[in-house]
Amino acid sequence: MSRLLLALVLFTALPAATQEIHLPVALHSLANGLKVVTLEEHAAPVAVVQIWYHVGSKDEVAGRTGLAHLLEHNMFNGTHAHPPGTFSRLVAKAGGDDNAFTSFDYTAYYEKFAADRLALGLELEADRMRNILLTATEFDRERQVVKEERRMRTEDNPESALVEQVNAAAFVAHPYGRPVIGWMEDLDRLAVDDLRGFYERYYRPDNATLVVVGDFDTATLLKEVERTFGTIHAPPSEPRRTFSEPPQRGERRVTLHRPAKLPFLYAAYPAPTFDHADGPALEVAAQLLAGGKSARLNRTLVEQQRLCLYAGAGYNGDAEDPSLFTLYAGLQPTYTPAEVESALAAEVTRLALEPLAATELAKAKSQLTAAFVFAQDSPFALAMTLGRLYTTGHTVAELEGYLPRIRAVTAGDVQRVVATYLQVDRRTLGVLIPEAGEAPPPRPPPPSEGVR
Numbered sequence: 001m002s003r004l005l006l007a008l009v010l011f012t013a014l015p016a017a018t019q020e021i022h023l024p025v026a027l028h029s030l031a032n033g034l035k036v037v038t039l040e041e042h043a044a045p046v047a048v049v050q051i052w053y054h055v056g057s058k059d060e061v062a063g064r065t066g067l068a069h070l071l072e073h074n075m076f077n078g079t080h081a082h083p084p085g086t087f088s089r090l091v092a093k094a095g096g097d098d099n100a101f102t103s104f105d106y107t108a109y110y111e112k113f114a115a116d117r118l119a120l121g122l123e124l125e126a127d128r129m130r131n132i133l134l135t136a137t138e139f140d141r142e143r144q145v146v147k148e149e150r151r152m153r154t155e156d157n158p159e160s161a162l163v164e165q166v167n168a169a170a171f172v173a174h175p176y177g178r179p180v181i182g183w184m185e186d187l188d189r190l191a192v193d194d195l196r197g198f199y200e201r202y203y204r205p206d207n208a209t210l211v212v213v214g215d216f217d218t219a220t221l222l223k224e225v226e227r228t229f230g231t232i233h234a235p236p237s238e239p240r241r242t243f244s245e246p247p248q249r250g251e252r253r254v255t256l257h258r259p260a261k262l263p264f265l266y267a268a269y270p271a272p273t274f275d276h277a278d279g280p281a282l283e284v285a286a287q288l289l290a291g292g293k294s295a296r297l298n299r300t301l302v303e304q305q306r307l308c309l310y311a312g313a314g315y316n317g318d319a320e321d322p323s324l325f326t327l328y329a330g331l332q333p334t335y336t337p338a339e340v341e342s343a344l345a346a347e348v349t350r351l352a353l354e355p356l357a358a359t360e361l362a363k364a365k366s367q368l369t370a371a372f373v374f375a376q377d378s379p380f381a382l383a384m385t386l387g388r389l390y391t392t393g394h395t396v397a398e399l400e401g402y403l404p405r406i407r408a409v410t411a412g413d414v415q416r417v418v419a420t421y422l423q424v425d426r427r428t429l430g431v432l433i434p435e436a437g438e439a440p441p442p443r444p445p446p447p448s449e450g451v452r
Contacts, residue, residue: 073142077138078133079128147188212383254430
């Protein structure tokens with residue numbers, strides 16, 4: 001029996017009161033402003049250290065895109081205490097794993113260790129919070145790495161290139177319209193002084209959240225945190241800028257001609273964050289449309305009508321600011337973009353207007369519940385969720401409230417949010433038109449976050 005099927009059986013059988021999540025999260029603060037979030041989890045002798053900086057690509061300025069992600073790369077290039085090339089070697093020598101990622105809203109770094117090596121992660125992260133070596137040589141080398149990453153992920157991937165263009169058209173004011181990895185022209189004009197200024201402004205204790213999840217004693221851990229991070233002093237951070245996007249009052253269209261195997265459609269609709277009253281219903285709507293092979297888009301467009309090789313949907317409710325609800329489809333060669341556009345629109349209309357069967361709604365909610373509960377089994381996934389929440393001004397209460405809010409969604413709620421948010425006049429529709437030339441096979445769009 002698959003884990004998902006097992007979860008569906010379990011959550012059908014268990015009373016609702018047993019399906020709650022309560023996490024003994026503790027929140028601490030150092031005198032220098034560093035937030036510390038801890039969660040003891042003694043099921044296995046492992047621990048996860050994550051440091052989250054409340055800065056992402058949306059904090060860049062026009063003409064200097066890509067700084068947040070480029071700085072993430074340079075953060076592995078050493079300090080005086082840990083010379084270039086030693087950071088990841090020290091982690092690996094201790095049997096650990098490390099990496100980082102940049103998003104629109106934040107940048108995070110992590111190490112996963114056996115629990116008895118936890119102090120190494122704290123030492124390394126505290127050291128590079130203010131002591132990173134930013135040299136012109138390393139900067140130029142990492143810039144070339146990032147440019148190659150951009151070529152591979154976006155410029156040589158026609159579907160990803162379309163997604164980037166749709167995002168740019170969907171946001172006319174908010175910096176969510178800029179790619180996390182940056183525009184190539186901006187990467188070319190950046191200098192090491194740009195990176196140094198960005199680092200000095202945002203990489204400081206009062207703009208960071210340290211998250212530790214795993215097999216440790218909190219009191220002992222906090223002494224080590226105070227020893228490693230407590231001596232870091234920096235002037236208070238400047239207030240972050242806030243952004244908003246004006247209402248969209250008409251459809252926008254993007255057409256991209258690129259060497260590609262097949263056409264590809266990508267539609268984006270402005271949508272609120274999950275903490276909005278309509279967030280849970282939008283989450284359920286995305287699950288109904290694209291939650292597995294039996295979901296509506298795959299069942300209708302791929303299996304029954306055979307219009308598409310794949311079709312899906314996504315709701316970016318985890319963003320700090322209102323973001324997008326998306327639909328996408330990779331076409332079969334015998335059909336036109338107009339035919340698939342009509343089919344996608346028909347599925348949206350059907351979800352908005354036709355009665356939703358109680359069994360279909362219950363299945364979607366059970367799938368979301370199962371995925372959520374299984375995620376709590378992973379210290380790393382827990383740390384990720386806690387880091388995102390506390391970095392963006394939320395708390396564990398919102399994590400604990402996820403299941404009750406999903407369970408409260410009704411068929412009427414789903415129909416209402418689909419009719420409200422997935423309107424043609426609020427849509428930005430992108431179409432990839434293949435032209436002659438070599439191209440990779442079509443695939444679904446990549447996630448929005450850049451990972452080192």
